Amino acid sequence: MAVTKLAPTDAYSMILAAIDEGVYRPGNRLVESELAERFGVSRTPIREALQRLETQSLLERDGRSLIVATLDHNQMAELYIVRRELEGLAASLAAKHATAEEVRLLRDMVKMDDQLTNDPAALARANRRFHKQIHLASHNRYLVQQLDLVHRTMALMTSTSLAAQGRSEIAQREHDKIVTAIENRDEQAAGKALRDHISIAFMTRLQQDAEARREDL
Template identity: 40%
Template sequence: MDMKTTSLPLSDQLLEAIEERIVTGAYPPGTRLDEVDLAKVFEVSRTPIREALIRLETMRIIEKVPRKGWVVTPISPQSLCEMFEFISELEALCGLFAARRATPFQIQQLLSAHEACRDVDDPDAYYRANEGFHKALYAAAGNSYLLEQLTEMQRRARPYRRLQLRAPERIKASFAEHEAIVAAVLARDEGAAAERLREHVMLQGDRFNRLLQSLEGFGRAGR
């Protein structure tokens, strides 16, 4: 990420930059993340670095270890699969509720968020637009407990969802999946909306294998 051209707040820029290095293997599992060292690397003060690390800890991407400080948390392929499996079911429920009860205003917000994803080629820019699309769906679902769970899980899955968007043709496929989701919600087809969301989020077959290969490949490159 180019920290000189993005309009994101500094703490967000640092979060994405550190997150990027973790997922791509530059900071493999077990790596100690020292505030002073990171401040030198990114040429910033320790305060925004600390803010970024605290947020990464809430996402469970790093953890605070006694006498070591922040350390990159390992994640197994099974844990990754289970996490996306859980998120896919939450999102499916969200699609069902959105198709059942979305108001005209919420439908318009969903359409606007969908259009914001159109013709976006950069993976990180698309990820942010994609977040807006899913947040519009969460709002349309109208369930605060579901929103709370989805928000927490999205934080934890964020780096892996960003990484999978770098697979060839994934952005194009994701937008097409959004089209099908929107169509189901507009048609008030609860079953179809739930199934389209489940398919959109769930990492299966080739998609899961590609993600694991990306993690392994970047990890080797980072060592």
């Protein structure tokens, strides 16, 4: 699987992108020398990037090795709870502070993403861009920072809830509802629409995990 090419000095972003794209999956061991060769950088920025990722709990120790962290059921639930509340706040603030241009961009993104409902992987990437735009439209730098951390941790999930049958179309309708509330400058409705959106995504993921466990029996 190809890894997005980034600036040679940005080892952190390159490793994070590789985790997000599934090149390195939970439980995979990361070795400095192998990463340096793959990304064409020296071992020093790789080492610093690994330390940063470990600090953020995206990597964990397995003896003397660093491996991509695995989220257990409780950690996933905690992540979704935090994400739901922070995203809801971002939507409420976007309804209050977003510029007319930012609102039009969100509307355009929904229209363009409607064409991707048959491609869960592409829609998942578009979904991240859509949510990031809402974060930015909140015009609250501290909230954006916290949401960046939450979404980095989401990279540890090995599948997307958008792959569930029918979920893509439903998620797009939910996005439309969120943007409509932002367009109407309805802070309460925007926050509720986004919190409901995250709750449904969490339920879908729980159903996916339950189905996977049944198949393993």
